Amino acid sequence: MAKTIQVRDETYRALVKLKERMRAESFDEVVAKLAFKELGIPEDLFGADRGKIKPFSSEDRMEDRPW
Secondary structure (H helix, E strand, O other): OOOOOOOOHHHHHHHHHHHHHHOOOOHHHHHHHHHHHHHOOOHHHHOOOOOOOOOOOHHHOHHHOOO
């Protein structure tokens, strides 16, 4: 679920420049990389499927599958 945050104009301009420099696809990617770096959490800790895994749905339940 997306969230909205408020930043000053100067911060927004800095994020735009960082997004270009990092060749990031979104501001979320920029903020996440900065946060993980600051917290000392390696990005590879999340595995090769990071960003590819979808949340489970009711159709994923084994008892609901036809055999």
